[in-house]
Amino acid sequence: MTRFLEYTTRHYDKLIEALLEHLQMVGVTLVISIVLALVISLCIMDRKRISSWVMRVCSMIYAIPSLALFALLIPLTGLGSSTAVVVLVIYNQYILVRSFTEGLQLVDAGIREAAVGMGMTKWQVFIKVRFPLALDAMVAGIHIAVISTIGIATIGATIGAGGLGSILFDGMRTQNGVKIVWGTVLSVVLVLAVNGLLKLAEKKIKKGIYHMET
Amino acid sequence: MSIAVEFKDVTKKFAGAGANAVDHVSFQVEKGELVTILGTSGCGKTTLMKMINRLYDPTSGEIDVFGEDIARTDPVLLRRKIGYVIQQIGLFPHMTVAKNIATVPDILKWDKEKTDQRIDELLKLVNLDPEEYKSRYPAQLSGGQQQRVGLARALAADPQIMLLDEPFGAIDAINRSNLQDELLAIHRRSGKTFLFVTHDVTEALKLGTKVMIMDRGRIQQFDTPREVLDHPANDYVASLMKSVVEGLEFLK
Numbered sequence: 001m002t003r004f005l006e007y008t009t010r011h012y013d014k015l016i017e018a019l020l021e022h023l024q025m026v027g028v029t030l031v032i033s034i035v036l037a038l039v040i041s042l043c044i045m046d047r048k049r050i051s052s053w054v055m056r057v058c059s060m061i062y063a064i065p066s067l068a069l070f071a072l073l074i075p076l077t078g079l080g081s082s083t084a085v086v087v088l089v090i091y092n093q094y095i096l097v098r099s100f101t102e103g104l105q106l107v108d109a110g111i112r113e114a115a116v117g118m119g120m121t122k123w124q125v126f127i128k129v130r131f132p133l134a135l136d137a138m139v140a141g142i143h144i145a146v147i148s149t150i151g152i153a154t155i156g157a158t159i160g161a162g163g164l165g166s167i168l169f170d171g172m173r174t175q176n177g178v179k180i181v182w183g184t185v186l187s188v189v190l191v192l193a194v195n196g197l198l199k200l201a202e203k204k205i206k207k208g209i210y211h212m213e214t
Numbered sequence: 215m216s217i218a219v220e221f222k223d224v225t226k227k228f229a230g231a232g233a234n235a236v237d238h239v240s241f242q243v244e245k246g247e248l249v250t251i252l253g254t255s256g257c258g259k260t261t262l263m264k265m266i267n268r269l270y271d272p273t274s275g276e277i278d279v280f281g282e283d284i285a286r287t288d289p290v291l292l293r294r295k296i297g298y299v300i301q302q303i304g305l306f307p308h309m310t311v312a313k314n315i316a317t318v319p320d321i322l323k324w325d326k327e328k329t330d331q332r333i334d335e336l337l338k339l340v341n342l343d344p345e346e347y348k349s350r351y352p353a354q355l356s357g358g359q360q361q362r363v364g365l366a367r368a369l370a371a372d373p374q375i376m377l378l379d380e381p382f383g384a385i386d387a388i389n390r391s392n393l394q395d396e397l398l399a400i401h402r403r404s405g406k407t408f409l410f411v412t413h414d415v416t417e418a419l420k421l422g423t424k425v426m427i428m429d430r431g432r433i434q435q436f437d438t439p440r441e442v443l444d445h446p447a448n449d450y451v452a453s454l455m456k457s458v459v460e461g462l463e464f465l466k
Contacts, residue, residue: 114304117267117377118318118368119294132308 007178019186022163025081026149029088037096045104055098062094066155084156092145099141103134135205143198150191218375218407219243224275226261235261237431248401248408250422258431259411263377267296294318297368297376301383303360305352311363312348318371336366358389378410394421415458427451
């Protein structure tokens, strides 16, 4: 216990730095992932065969162990956090493209036909009808992606991406239990905090768009 | 009388289908008519209707709306001039009744005052109290009320043609009868051209100034309800009319 307190008081700046690095990695990843997934989803949502192929490819990539994918990308993008972000973005595509396209495809056909039949342009149908009605499913996908990104990002430390993983792996290499505990605790706290925020956002959306009390 | 809708030898064949969904159909609908299009499911009546607002394009033939070949119009602009009501109603669940009705006025960028005024006017027309229903969501309405809003929405921008695809199909008998009466009143007052798809023989005869009976993609008869009842053009029409009469005879 004294070792724990001693480490914490002496190195709290390192802990905060790692946490911030982690947050930054997750944040950058999310922004890129969501934009990319939106573009992909828009391209494939009305093409059933192509979308099922895209999903197959994404799920295959998702099945590659993260450590292996990090290692595979080193020759291409080198060491550091940018490689980690690339890997995390790739993983997220499975979760995000899936929930985005499914959400957009599941919007009631009658409602879509009414929108088209009344003279909305393709873009108006998307913005006014399809997107708001799919938003629920899309945010649920983003939620899963955030949580999974926070977890997988710790592996990024193996290629020098920093973040909470660096504390964890340091601890493992030097048999330092305190570091392992701190790395784990901070990851979990981060997940819980983000989880709470997203739940709040989901509730707001449900109320604002669908007028459902949850 | 001017011609509102004219089909000139129109055929629609869907990719992969064996027979033509609509098979060399020609007819004219005069302005101000309420034409009911009657037939069993799969007879091509909905396909025929959806070609008028270009949700489908014909495989061959020409369709004119007010004398203009619609193949040469922008489908989006064409649709804004044609009211459209479908069976599943298709109200937008995330928008209030007012917002739903304002769909086309909003697309056409009417100013707010004009739109608001129009919403009140339309809700009164379909017998819903504007103050009570304007800010409700579709989920807070009964089926009959939803369909009333659907009707109001289609009428919003004062279209010269209304397409109604089995709008009362999912509504109980009493409400359906009320809605039918209201539709008749709205039609009479508006002087617009209505095309109304249904598989209900009684509904077709009650509403139509003319009835178009379809089977296997072809028009079997296109005449006034009286003529169709008294002088069915062929065995198919005769058997269809017989089914209604027998239904009533049974009770006597």
